[in-house]
Amino acid sequence: MAQIKNRLTPFFENITFDREDNEMVLNFGPQHPSSHGQLRLMLHLQQEQIVKAHPDVGYLHRGMEKMAENMIYNEFLPTTDRMDYIASSSNNYGFALAVEKLIGLEVPRRAKVIRMMLLEINRLMSHLFWLATTALDIGAMTVFLFAFREREYLMDIMEGYCGARLTHSAIRIGGVPLDIQDSFIPQLKDFLDKLPQNIKDYEDLLDTNRIWLMRMEEVGTISTEMALSWGCTGPMLRASGVAWDIRKEEPYELYDEVEFNVPYSDKGDNFARYRIYMEEMRESAKILYQCIDMYDECVKNGQTELMAHAPKYVSAPKLDIMTQNYSLMQHFVLVTQGMRPPVGEVYVATESPKGELGFYINSQGGPYPYRLKLRAPSFWHTGILTDLLPGHYIPDVVSIIGTTNIVFGEVDR
Amino acid sequence: MRVYTPKDNVQKKAYYTDRFHKVPHVPKEAVESDEVFAADLEAIKAKFEVLDAYIQVGQMVVFINAKDNYNVLELMRDELEYTQLSEMSAVDFLAQNNSFEVFYQMLSMNKRKRIRVKMNIKKGEAVNTVEPLFRSADWAEREMYDMFGIEANGHPFMKRILMPYDWHDHPLLKTYPLHGDEAASWYEVDKIYGKEARELIGPELRDSAEVDRYDSNRFARLGFEVSKGTEITGDEPRVEQSYQEDGGVFLIKKFDRESSTVIDDPQR
DSSP states (O other): OOOOTTTTOOOOOOBOOOOSSSSSSEEEEEEEEETTOOEEEEEEEETTTEEEEEEEEEOOOHHHHHHTSOHOOOOOOHHTTTTTTTTTHHHHHHHHHHHHHTTTTTOHHHHHHHHHHHHHHHHHHHHHHHEEEEEEEEEEEEEHHHHHHHHHHHHHHHHHHHHHHOOOOOOOOOSSSSOOOHHHHHHHHHHHHHHHHHHHHHHHHHHTTTHHHHHHHTSOOOOOOHHTTOOOOHHHTEEEEETHHHHHHHTTTTTTTSSSOOOOSSSOOOHHHHHHHHHHHHHHHHHHHHHHHHHHHHOOOOOOOEEEEEEEEOOHHHHHHOHHHHHHHHHHHHHHHHHOOEEEEEEEEETTEEEEEEEEEEEESSSSSSSSEEHHHHHHHHHHHHHHHHHHEEEEEHHHHHHHTOOOOHHHO | OOOOSSSSOOSSOOOOOOOOOOOOOOHHHHHHGGGHHHHHHHHHHSSSSSSEEEEEETTTEEEGGGOOOOOOHHHHHHOOOOOOEEEEEEEEEEEHHHHEEEEEEEEEEETTEEEEEEEEEEOOEEOOOOOOOTTTTHHHHHHHHHHOOEEETTTOOOOOOOOTTOOOSOSSSSTTTTSOOTHHHHHHHHHOOOHHHHHHHHHHHOTTTTTTTHHHHHSOOOTTTOOTTTOOOOSSSSOOOOOOOOOOTTOOOOOOSTTTTOOTTOOO
């Protein structure tokens, strides 16, 4: 029988709504370019002023937690790239660290230094991206082009390291897969040497710009209590007067060996957050210079190990796999069956560019996590819009969404 | 015959475990080994029943009764300086002992300590909301409801958050199937036209390479454009389609082709 196609094609009808009061309901997103992905906001308006905001999320929900329960640990690692895809190594790292804590692995020093470099490069990439998109949302096209140009250099460095520009999967459970390439440090140094001038350029364009100040100052003010109550972390919390940085307070890797400051502000408005992102870029550059020195030291001391030695959990180096029978067998078992971490649970928080990125893993001794909960900072930073937006005007919505720096890959997971 | 698999836990299982495999455990330390945690535990124990407490991977885990959750968290926030609820969710142990394990991950920034408060609830039981204490629980409890079907009593807006409102079942339950519903594409057809129409309508077109006979007009390939007004002929006549519920729908004007202006040429 011939098929009749297009039978279920909808057609448009005239719909009329009547309301008694003056309130208008405005649907913002999920395809709005400044909604940073798939944010849908239902805004109740009195004239131009918002009286009630209802963020609606879930348009990018992929069920990562369910996927994790049915994947071996190493298999899940590339999936974490798709959470905060602006700084994907941070997610890889958060997951790898959680599994390492669960197993009790100690990562070699050289791998730690490389990881720190990758993390800080990702932080710079994320902050530059934030600056570019927020400035663009507010209408500053020049800053957008400048910041994307700098981000491109970093992406090239990452591409040279791991072959990917956005979804890196550059960190493994137990260390890093590769040593950095020869051009890595010279390129990074070139970039870092230019960075202070670049940051100054952005600031010259924005700091005294009347439009920027009007859109940023005294807009989207978050009090300390509100930030704590809503579970805000990262720049969102530091802009509201709490100098809490997990790298400083609960140091992981070698963050206790490097010198850096934690910028914070007690203003809590958009402008404070903007200032914090700018200062954090400078701090990241400081950390990266120190990492380069630490790396040179590792080379001098002949520390060549990149992966932890734990035959039950981590495959041997490629050379061993290709030459030694036992290593090959072990590798085969780890790839086909997967590692089996001990029974227990762990919650590990790391400071991703957006805030506290936490991985809760409940292991029942099997090769698949029994439960894996992803604590993504952007989830709470989206939730706070419910309380933050009322009282503001429509144009403020865009600048507030901009400075909360939410990425929907990790809100919806 | 297909191999029977238990339906109460459809999570992937290890397909091979060698007979010498001994399951290791993450070590648990006594709470007394850490002064700060010991003091916190004493303060909680003074007012509430603590079922179990230990330190695992540097964080204290405290098991409490489900009815105490609000008060314990209030005590921790106001007196023990655990000012932030970082995360909360549940773990499904329905297949093992017919219960959920609900956890609250607390953070004290002054003490630089993290405590995980845990409690067990039976299937079908609800928890008390902690939303008045921590606004972050607003979304966290909605997510827990969405994923596990555990409701929070007293929550101001207990609706799904990530899945669509009309979704059936809760995805993170271990009973939730790992593959999709193969009959789902027929539900709409069955509802509107009845099951008999399935054959007439045919399966949903999911082939993105499918070429419709009107496509040469609408989306011609570059270099193969069809001039405007070209007659596109196929073997079937073009039938105007319209559908409306019997009796009409609230607030929606009944569509009447006779009284409408039909624009044949959008660029007239």
